[in-house]
Amino acid sequence: MRNSAEGMSEIDFEQLAEIELKKDECELSSLGERKASLLQPAAEEVDLSMDHPYYDIARHGIIQVAGDDNCGRKVITFSCCRMPPSHQLDHIRLLQYKKNIKALYIVHPTNFIKILWHIFKPLISHKFGKKVSYLNYLSDLREHLKYDQLIIPEDVIRHDEKLRSAQKGQPIPSTITPPPRPPLPTQQFGVSLQYLKNKNKGELIPPVMKHTVSYLKEKGLQTEGLFRRSPSIQMIKEIQKLYNLGKPVNFDEYGNIHIPAVILKTFLRELPEPLLTFECYNEILGITSVESSLRVANCKQIIQKLPEHNFVILKYLMCFLHAVSQESILNKMTASNLACVFGLNLIRPLQGISSLSALVPVNMFTELLIEFYHQIFNSRTVAGESLP
Known part of the structure; x- marks a missing residue:
């Protein structure tokens, strides 16, 4: 993917917990600390020592925990614009969570990405193929998750604005969030x-x-x-x-x-x-x-x-x-x-x-x-x- 693309996948924390349940408490604590360092919630720069096991990944800020989707599942953003050259990063370690993906949203897909997907789709399991969705603009994410909680690199935001301004004469999805509706008298979910x-x-x-x-x-x-x-x-x-x-x-x-x-x-x-x-x-x-x-x-x-x-x-x-x-x-x-x-x-x-x-x-x-x-x-x- 080139610098203008941003991929984003959802990870269910309960799915992660399911994996952790199989390990003893000591191992859980250790693993939790390592994963926490890998997935920093908001920092642009991660302060880790160079001998940290995930230093090579965390220092780039490629992966961020970023709120919930509309079903309450945790979301992980994967910012391709921050990907270094392949010789600087262990891609296998970077993608260690791929088996836990519930859905994959690819924002700003290039024609090259779509062509690659078409070529390799017959080799990819049907189950995983159903998880992939292409979105043209960042605003399209509002239909699937809590957009305001996302941590989006400035490069991606600028690229999104460039794409939208280039669509002359074409309707552009609104980025304005409508005001929340007042709850029903019988409302049970989402109220205090x-x-x-x-x-x-x-x-x-x-x-x-x-x-x-x-x-x-x-x-x-x-x-x-x-x-x-x-x-x-x-x-x-x-x-x-x-x-x-x-x-x-x-x-x-x-x-x-x-x-x-x-x-x-x-x-x-x-x-x-x-x-x-x-x-x-x-x-x-x-x-x-x-x-x-x-x-x-x-x-x-x-x-x-x-x-x-x-x-x-x-x-x-x-x-x-x-x-x-x-x-x-x-x-x-x-x-x-x-x-x-x-x-x-x-x-x-x-x-x-x-x-x-x-x-x-x-x-x-x-x-x-x-x-x-x-x-x-x-x-x-x-x-x-x-x-x-």
């Missing part, structure tokens, strides 16, 4: 906890959480791989729409226990402010520097600072996840496994996006909340709270 409380007669536990948790506790506790399977995205969107319109959802009709599991994760991920709040983010990232024997107490201190409403919902959720972990002999979902699935749905920074360096502390913090649920949550009760 306070909004849900006000619209549900003061109920502390949001209806989606209560519905999915109750269903899963009754019928899914012993399901192997609970929370680690992904049903059809279109089906999930349809169920979200039913909830948002205030219509009843009967999970028995779908015959797939993994659907309510994904709905629960989606609800948490789409909260305007994460359940663990922006304020707690830095403290949570510091859990790895706390002495092992003091980590549970440290978790308890952080949790005590949460607003009452957040505390009640978190307690409700962790009570349920603790019950799931108690069936891990059958469902294979230990506290550690559940933490890998839920951690990044519970906390994120106020500005920017979470980098892979946050993966280890966030997962560790979440695992402690699940495993030591009784010790951490037993000293605080709130009027009107309920447990699953």
